[in-house]
Amino acid sequence: xxxxxxxxxxxxxxxxxxxxxxxxxxxxxxxxxxxxxxxxxxxxxxxxxxxxxxxxxxxxxxxxxxxxxxxxxxxxxxxxxxxxxxxxxxxxxxxxxxxxxxxxxxxxxxxxxxxxxxxxxxxxxxxxxxxxxxxxxxxxxxxxxxxxxxxxxxxxxxxxxxxxxxxxxxxxxxxxxxxxxxxxxxxxxxxxxxxxxxxxxxxxxxxxxxxxxxxxxxxxxxxxxxxxxxxxxxxxxxxxxxxxxxxxxxxxxxxxxxxxxxxxxxxxxxxxxxxxxxxxxxxxxxxxxxxxxxxxxxxxxxxxxxxxxxxxxxxxxxxxxxxxxxxxxxxxxxxxxxxxxxxxxxxxxxxxxxxxxxx
Numbered sequence: 001x002x003x004x005x006x007x008x009x010x011x012x013x014x015x016x017x018x019x020x021x022x023x024x025x026x027x028x029x030x031x032x033x034x035x036x037x038x039x040x041x042x043x044x045x046x047x048x049x050x051x052x053x054x055x056x057x058x059x060x061x062x063x064x065x066x067x068x069x070x071x072x073x074x075x076x077x078x079x080x081x082x083x084x085x086x087x088x089x090x091x092x093x094x095x096x097x098x099x100x101x102x103x104x105x106x107x108x109x110x111x112x113x114x115x116x117x118x119x120x121x122x123x124x125x126x127x128x129x130x131x132x133x134x135x136x137x138x139x140x141x142x143x144x145x146x147x148x149x150x151x152x153x154x155x156x157x158x159x160x161x162x163x164x165x166x167x168x169x170x171x172x173x174x175x176x177x178x179x180x181x182x183x184x185x186x187x188x189x190x191x192x193x194x195x196x197x198x199x200x201x202x203x204x205x206x207x208x209x210x211x212x213x214x215x216x217x218x219x220x221x222x223x224x225x226x227x228x229x230x231x232x233x234x235x236x237x238x239x240x241x242x243x244x245x246x247x248x249x250x251x252x253x254x255x256x257x258x259x260x261x262x263x264x265x266x267x268x269x270x271x272x273x274x275x276x277x278x279x280x281x282x283x284x285x286x287x288x289x290x291x292x293x294x295x296x297x298x299x300x301x302x303x304x305x306x307x308x309x310x311x312x313x314x315x316x317x318x319x320x321x322x323x324x325x326x327x328x329x330x331x332x333x334x335x336x337x338x339x340x341x342x343x344x345x346x347x348x349x350x351x352x353x354x355x356x357x358x359x
Contacts, residue, residue: 034300034302036300036301037300037302037306037309040296040300040309041308041309041312044299044309044312044313044316045312047316048096048312048315048316048319051316051319051320051323052092052319053065053068054323055088055092055095055319055322055323056068056072056084056088056089056092058323058326058327059088059326061083063080063083063084067080068080068084071083071084071085072084072089090217090218090219090222091214091215091217092319093222093225094214094217094221094222094225094281094282095214095282095315095318095319095322095336096315096318096319097222097225097226097229097278097281098214098225098278098285098318099288099292099314099315099316099317099318099319100229100233100311100312100314100315101225101229101232101233101274101275101277101278101314102120102274102275102278102285102288102289102292102314102318103288103289103292103293103296103310103311103312103313103314103315103317104233104236104271104274104307104311104314105119105120105125105271105272105274105275105278105289106119106288106289106290106291106292106293106305106310106314107292107293107296107305107306107307107310108236108243108267108268108270108271108274109123109125109271109289110293110294110305111243111244111246111247111304111305112176112243112246112264112268112271113174113176114247115174115177116290116293116294117177117290118176118177119289119290119293120271120272120275120289121284121286121287121289121290122177122181122184123162123176123177123179123180123181123183123184124158124162124180124181124183124187125155125158125159125162125180125271125272125275126155126275126279126284126286126289127158127187127188127191127284128154128155128158128159128183128187129151129152129154129158129272129275129276129280129284130151130154130187130191130210130279130283130284131154131158131187131190131191131194132151132152132153132154132155132157132276133147133148133150133151133209133279133280134150134191134194134195134206134210135150135194136149136150136151137202137205137209138194138195138197138202138203138206139194141202144220144224144280147280148224148276148277148280151276151277151280152272152273152276152277152280154276155272155273155275155276155279156269156272156273156276158187158272159269161183162176162179162180162183163265163268165179165183166178166179166180191210194206195207195210209283210283210284211283211335211337211338212282212283212284212285212286212335212336212337212338212340212341213282213283213335213336213337214282214322215333215335217281217282221281221282224277224280224281225277225278225281228273228277229274232270232273232274232277233274233311235270236267236270236271236274236307237307237308239263239266239267239270240307242258242263242267243263243307244304246258246260246263246264247304275289282336282337283335283337284337285318285336285337285340286337286340286341286344287340287341287343287344287345287347288314288317288318288321288344289314290344290347291317291343291344291347292310292313292314292317293305293306293313295313295317296309296310296312296313297309299313317340318336318340321336321339321340321343322336322339324339325339
């Protein structure tokens with residue numbers, strides 16, 4: 001019982017960290033912003049911008065950063081404009097948007113479960129979205145819109161099953177993770193069965209898509225991501241205050257006026273939708289949703305995942321992973337999912353070893 005007792009003992013109060021207070025006009029709502037969080041966000045935003053320019057300019061036809069900026073502004077040479085606008089910019093933008101969606105979804109689920117392992121690729125939501133997409137690709141032969149609908153349906157059905165199985169006088173984080181891991185195992189077996197029973201051409205397409213890939217991504221994928229994330233991300237960020245209050249515990253959050261179960265359900269649905277949209281655009285990419293919120297939290301020295309920083313860190317990790325996948329074994333290009341999976345495995349071992357050493 002002592003190991004399960006999480007009540008904090010009274011001790012000396014910590015000094016207030018440097019920051020400033022923001023008050024929303026007309027609403028009487030104010031909140032304090034940590035100066036370190038602002039600085040971390042600024043550094044991450046600059047790093048994302050710099051990496052974007054570098055990713056666009058790197059390849060068999062290299063383009064200097066200054067020429068990349070001119071092409072993005074519409075003043076570049078014709079050859080540079082073609083390479084940037086047609087070949088490389090859609091891929092990089094897809095990586096940025098998918099990474100941001102996965103980072104935000106990971107932060108939501110880790111906050112809801114109060115556990116660093118509570119990411120959508122661990123508890124089955126990414127795999128469920130992949131199952132719905134595979135059914136459209138292999139069984140029904142649908143196009144991009146149908147695959148998007150299948151992925152969203154698969155993710156929502158998976159989240160509903162996990163939620164109902166984990167519900168017992170509310171949903172506890174550890175129970176949600178355990179049920180999700182079990183469901184994830186069944187869905188992985190289902191996906192393997194679907195690919196094994198498919199025709200060769202369909203199986204090849206599905207297997208390539210399942211590795212997580214940004215090759216061949218065009219403006220259609222960018223438009224799909226923009227049209228959905230422009231709604232999902234602001235709504236999720238708007239619910240961030242409820243998320244922070246829920247981390248204090250269900251009883252205290254209820255006392256502060258939060259409808260815990262309805263808020264948890266809405267946040268889960270938003271996280272699943274973010275995961276499904278990202279999965280449609282690039283296939284299931286592992287460990288970005290797991291690692292991005294934790295790395296952002298450590299940089300900001302925050303007690304909980306910070307949603308905006310998690311978005312930026314997810315975008316940075318995915319674009320960096322895609323660059324590494326293209327260049328480390330050139331001219332052979334690896335799927336970005338292989339690279340993020342390898343790096344994520346190393347990160348997960350490091351987290352487990354660090355947690356073991358603290359005991």
